[in-house]
Amino acid sequence: MTYLLAAYVATWVIHIAYLGHLARSYARLKREIEELNRKL
């Protein structure tokens, strides 16, 4: 049961970590767009 739990948890940790990376990239891009809007 420990191995089963470990496999399922690992799967979702990997996916959530990647989604977090995407969310951070999106937030950074949003800041850059706002900065550009101020400059232009």
Add this chain to the structure above:
Amino acid sequence: MKRVFPILAILTAGLLSYGLYGALIQAPTEQTMGEVQRIFYYHVPSAWTAFCLFFVNLAASIAYLVRRNPKADALALASAEVGVVFCTVVLVTGPIWARPVWGIWWTWDLRLTLTLVLWLIYVSYLMLRRFSSSGQTPLMAAVLAVLGALDVPLVYFSIWFFRTQHPQPVVGGGGSIDPRMLHVLLVNWLAFMCFGTLVCWSRYRLEMVRRQVEETQALESLLAAGGSR
């Protein structure tokens, strides 16, 4: 797509939840391996989803090589990145299953080694895209993607044509599976395919916006340089 995306995300979350319920509760316990066999319901659909994403990467790379379409290049990048995430899941869940069943975490079996090589090829592809500043990067990446995709059928058919320690195919290839197990497997595959498609779509949109921002920043720098003269 903006309006449809939240609906698809909710449906996918529902499907993933149903898949999890099926994998943990609905599917019968395998007699030989016991509970640990349930890892199969995440391991196999993740592998199939990774293969599909690498196929999208191949098709988009060929489209880029033929037409030099930047949208195809962005799709190739997005599908490779999400494919690597799913392939990572395969390489992590596989050894977690192998430890209690085989008694070892890893062996240099043909299927396992080819899967690791596949992961390394696409990680190299992403490294190339991330760290090369050449204008030819998309072209070089597309060529690497076409060559790298040759490993996908090798991974898939390795257990059909060679004697390996990896379990034989349960779908096709003469294998058999309990219909209830097959149902749960297919539900999870559908759920992971939907999830992978949504994440890939988000990554594609992010890449397109990132490129637009880069172009605008370059234009703004040019305007600023022109204004200062």
